[in-house]
Amino acid sequence: MVEIVDLTKQFGDVTAVDHLNLKIPRGELFTILGPNAAGKTTTIKVLTGLIKATSGLAFLAGYDVQRAPMEARKRLAYVPDYPFLYDKLTPAEFLRFIGELFRLRVDQVNAQGRDLIERFQLGPYLHQPIEGLSHGTRQRVAIVSALLHDPEVFVIDEPMVGLDPHHGRVVKDILQERSREGMTVFLSTHQLNVAEEVADRIGIMHQGRLAALGTPMELRRHSGSDGPLEQAFLALTEDESMPQGDGLLGK
Secondary structure, three states: OEEEEEEEEEEOOEEEEEEEEEEEOOOOEEEEEOOOOOOHHHHHHHHOOOOOOOEEEEEEOOEEOOOOHHHHHHOEEEEOOOOOOOOOOOHHHHHHHHHHHOOOOHHHHHHHHHHHHHHOOOHHHOOOOHHHOOHHHHHHHHHHHHHOOOOOEEEEEOOOOOOOHHHHHHHHHHHHHHHHOOOEEEEEOOOHHHHHHHOOEEEEEEOOEEEEEEOHHHHHHHHOOOOOHHHHHHHHHOOOOOOOOOOOOOO
16 A cells, blocks of 8 residues: 655755665554654655655555656645644635545535544634644644545654644544554654554664564564563664664564
8 A cells, every 4th residue: 555665865965765665555554763864754755745756666555656646645645743724714614625625525525524523622613713723723623634535545744743632542543443444554753652552563764764664562572672662762773883774674
């Protein structure tokens, strides 16, 4: 469902992503972790078509994101860590706008959005200008709008930013529910406890490459740590001289 083949992205003399290879099957809730400047956001931007790779390929639902961008985007939803919303619209207007982009009828928008609006407790804010909403409320609007067209692939970056514990729980529940129904989730976060709780598999990026790939239990075992995922993460990323790509790969 998501496939990255020998992907490289350079910015001048800096290699942000270095020959990355990754396959994520349909219905997997995959989480990418890594220290700052590990290449996570660059990978996401290539995967979602926001920037072009220097070399290599990226596929969503079988479509090359560079050669068939419209077909790929029809099947994609993307929520960045600080999503852009049209401030002068209300959430209700914004949801209708997103629905029109994906050629949904008003009744389809209403049907798809009803449960999400209720679960995210957005009812009181539907007719207020977005510019007056808190960051957490805007984040909830962005997530609801992303799920309206029932995407096959959902890429979400730092979903818990600004959310209170209740709505953070809602996000985790929805991601797990949708993945069980067949949606592929590519989640990037710095919150190790979130990754450990929800992910089917975790990839740890370090210096532009995958340092390790596996279930939380496999990562702990590979790093020689029986404790929290944090210990495994630190063991796999703290050594700047570690040979890149020597982790637990191909599981």
